[in-house]
Amino acid sequence: MDTLSRLETTVKQRLGADAGSSYVAQLHARGLPVMARKLGEEAVEMVVAALSGDRAELVGEAADVLFHLTVLLAEKGVPLAEVMAELDRREGTSGLDEKATRQPENQDNSAAGANDGD
Numbered sequence: 091m092d093t094l095s096r097l098e099t100t101v102k103q104r105l106g107a108d109a110g111s112s113y114v115a116q117l118h119a120r121g122l123p124v125m126a127r128k129l130g131e132e133a134v135e136m137v138v139a140a141l142s143g144d145r146a147e148l149v150g151e152a153a154d155v156l157f158h159l160t161v162l163l164a165e166k167g168v169p170l171a172e173v174m175a176e177l178d179r180r181e182g183t184s185g186l187d188e189k190a191t192r193q194p195e196n197q198d199n200s201a202a203g204a205n206d207g208d
Protein backbone atom coordinates (compact mmCIF):
# COMPACT_ATOMS: atom_id res chain seq x y z
CA MET A 91 0.00 0.00 0.00
CA ASP A 92 1.49 3.38 -0.91
CA THR A 93 1.84 6.38 1.40
CA LEU A 94 -1.31 8.21 0.33
CA SER A 95 -3.41 5.04 0.50
CA ARG A 96 -2.17 4.33 4.04
CA LEU A 97 -2.89 7.95 5.02
CA GLU A 98 -6.39 7.67 3.55
CA THR A 99 -7.06 4.50 5.55
CA THR A 100 -5.87 6.18 8.77
CA VAL A 101 -7.84 9.36 8.09
CA LYS A 102 -11.07 7.42 7.42
CA GLN A 103 -10.62 5.61 10.74
CA ARG A 104 -9.90 8.85 12.62
CA LEU A 105 -12.88 10.78 11.26
CA GLY A 106 -15.05 8.98 13.77
CA ALA A 107 -12.54 9.04 16.64
CA ASP A 108 -12.59 11.09 19.83
CA ALA A 109 -11.84 14.73 18.98
CA GLY A 110 -9.70 14.99 22.13
CA SER A 111 -7.20 12.48 20.81
CA SER A 112 -7.23 13.03 17.05
CA TYR A 113 -6.64 16.11 14.89
CA VAL A 114 -8.62 14.52 12.04
CA ALA A 115 -11.57 13.91 14.38
CA GLN A 116 -11.26 17.52 15.56
CA LEU A 117 -11.48 18.75 11.95
CA HIS A 118 -14.51 16.49 11.40
CA ALA A 119 -16.19 17.96 14.49
CA ARG A 120 -15.48 21.51 13.27
CA GLY A 121 -17.14 20.69 9.95
CA LEU A 122 -16.61 20.80 6.20
CA PRO A 123 -16.23 24.62 5.89
CA VAL A 124 -13.30 24.54 8.35
CA MET A 125 -11.71 21.62 6.47
CA ALA A 126 -12.09 23.47 3.19
CA ARG A 127 -10.63 26.65 4.68
CA LYS A 128 -7.67 24.73 6.12
CA LEU A 129 -6.94 23.22 2.70
CA GLY A 130 -7.08 26.68 1.12
CA GLU A 131 -4.74 28.10 3.77
CA GLU A 132 -2.28 25.26 3.30
CA ALA A 133 -2.39 25.74 -0.47
CA VAL A 134 -1.57 29.44 -0.06
CA GLU A 135 1.29 28.58 2.32
CA MET A 136 2.61 26.10 -0.25
CA VAL A 137 2.49 28.74 -2.97
CA VAL A 138 4.37 31.20 -0.75
CA ALA A 139 6.98 28.51 -0.02
CA ALA A 140 7.32 27.83 -3.75
CA LEU A 141 7.88 31.49 -4.49
CA SER A 142 10.05 32.53 -1.56
CA GLY A 143 10.84 29.57 0.68
CA ASP A 144 13.53 26.95 0.54
CA ARG A 145 13.15 23.38 -0.66
CA ALA A 146 12.42 21.95 2.82
CA GLU A 147 9.65 24.49 3.39
CA LEU A 148 8.07 23.60 0.05
CA VAL A 149 8.19 19.88 0.86
CA GLY A 150 6.61 20.50 4.28
CA GLU A 151 3.83 22.71 2.90
CA ALA A 152 3.15 20.26 0.05
CA ALA A 153 2.76 17.48 2.63
CA ASP A 154 0.29 19.68 4.57
CA VAL A 155 -1.70 20.20 1.35
CA LEU A 156 -1.83 16.47 0.58
CA PHE A 157 -2.84 15.68 4.16
CA HIS A 158 -5.66 18.24 4.24
CA LEU A 159 -6.79 17.23 0.73
CA THR A 160 -6.98 13.62 1.92
CA VAL A 161 -9.06 14.70 4.92
CA LEU A 162 -11.45 16.74 2.77
CA LEU A 163 -11.95 13.94 0.24
CA ALA A 164 -12.54 11.41 3.03
CA GLU A 165 -15.08 13.71 4.68
CA LYS A 166 -16.89 14.00 1.32
CA GLY A 167 -16.75 10.22 0.77
CA VAL A 168 -14.62 10.54 -2.35
CA PRO A 169 -11.97 7.78 -2.52
CA LEU A 170 -8.48 8.77 -3.63
CA ALA A 171 -8.83 5.98 -6.21
CA GLU A 172 -11.57 8.01 -7.88
CA VAL A 173 -9.25 11.00 -8.23
CA MET A 174 -6.49 8.73 -9.54
CA ALA A 175 -8.94 7.29 -12.07
CA GLU A 176 -9.70 10.82 -13.28
CA LEU A 177 -5.97 11.47 -13.72
CA ASP A 178 -5.66 8.12 -15.53
CA ARG A 179 -8.49 9.19 -17.84
CA ARG A 180 -6.61 12.40 -18.67
CA GLU A 181 -3.32 10.61 -19.24
CA GLY A 182 -1.91 11.31 -22.70
CA THR A 183 -4.24 14.24 -23.46
CA SER A 184 -2.28 17.46 -23.72
CA GLY A 185 -3.65 20.27 -21.58
CA LEU A 186 -3.40 22.52 -24.62
CA ASP A 187 -5.49 20.12 -26.74
CA GLU A 188 -8.08 19.78 -23.97
CA LYS A 189 -8.28 23.56 -23.56
CA ALA A 190 -8.79 24.01 -27.29
CA THR A 191 -11.91 21.81 -27.14
CA ARG A 192 -13.59 24.28 -24.75
CA GLN A 193 -15.17 26.23 -27.62
CA PRO A 194 -17.87 28.24 -25.80
CA GLU A 195 -15.39 29.42 -23.16
CA ASN A 196 -12.85 30.39 -25.83
CA GLN A 197 -15.48 32.34 -27.75
CA ASP A 198 -16.51 34.20 -24.57
CA ASN A 199 -12.90 35.10 -23.86
CA SER A 200 -12.23 36.42 -27.34
CA ALA A 201 -15.48 38.42 -27.29
CA ALA A 202 -14.36 40.09 -24.08
CA GLY A 203 -10.83 40.51 -25.35
CA ALA A 204 -9.61 38.56 -22.33
CA ASN A 205 -6.46 36.50 -22.48
CA ASP A 206 -4.73 35.81 -19.20
CA GLY A 207 -2.23 33.47 -20.81
CA ASP A 208 -3.18 30.48 -18.60
Ligand SMILES: N=c1c2ncn([C@@H]3O[C@H](COP(=O)(O)OP(=O)(O)OP(=O)(O)O)[C@@H](O)[C@H]3O)c2ncn1[C@@H]1O[C@H](COP(=O)(O)O)[C@@H](O)[C@H]1O
Pocket residue numbers: 097100101104111112113114115128153154157
Ligand atom coordinates in the same frame (compact mmCIF):
# COMPACT_ATOMS: atom_id res chain seq x y z
N1 LIG B 1 -0.13 13.89 8.13
C1 LIG B 1 -0.69 14.41 9.09
C2 LIG B 1 -0.60 15.81 9.34
N2 LIG B 1 0.01 16.79 8.68
C3 LIG B 1 -0.26 17.92 9.36
N3 LIG B 1 -1.03 17.65 10.43
C4 LIG B 1 -1.54 18.57 11.44
O1 LIG B 1 -2.24 19.60 10.81
C5 LIG B 1 -2.35 20.70 11.75
C6 LIG B 1 -2.28 21.97 10.95
O2 LIG B 1 -1.48 22.88 11.60
P1 LIG B 1 -1.62 24.44 11.41
O3 LIG B 1 -0.50 25.07 12.16
O4 LIG B 1 -1.78 24.78 9.99
O5 LIG B 1 -2.99 24.72 12.09
P2 LIG B 1 -3.28 25.02 13.59
O6 LIG B 1 -3.34 26.48 13.74
O7 LIG B 1 -2.31 24.29 14.49
O8 LIG B 1 -4.69 24.32 13.75
P3 LIG B 1 -6.12 24.89 13.36
O9 LIG B 1 -6.79 25.16 14.67
O10 LIG B 1 -5.99 26.07 12.45
O11 LIG B 1 -6.77 23.72 12.64
C7 LIG B 1 -1.23 20.50 12.77
O12 LIG B 1 -1.83 20.13 14.01
C8 LIG B 1 -0.45 19.32 12.20
O13 LIG B 1 0.10 18.48 13.20
C9 LIG B 1 -1.26 16.34 10.45
N4 LIG B 1 -2.00 15.58 11.32
C10 LIG B 1 -2.07 14.25 11.07
N5 LIG B 1 -1.47 13.63 9.98
C11 LIG B 1 -1.64 12.19 9.73
O14 LIG B 1 -2.93 11.81 10.16
C12 LIG B 1 -2.84 10.75 11.09
C13 LIG B 1 -3.96 10.83 12.10
O15 LIG B 1 -3.76 11.97 12.91
P4 LIG B 1 -4.72 12.20 14.17
O16 LIG B 1 -6.08 12.33 13.65
O17 LIG B 1 -4.23 13.46 14.86
O18 LIG B 1 -4.56 10.97 15.02
C14 LIG B 1 -1.44 10.86 11.69
O19 LIG B 1 -0.97 9.62 12.17
C15 LIG B 1 -0.63 11.32 10.48
O20 LIG B 1 -0.33 10.20 9.66
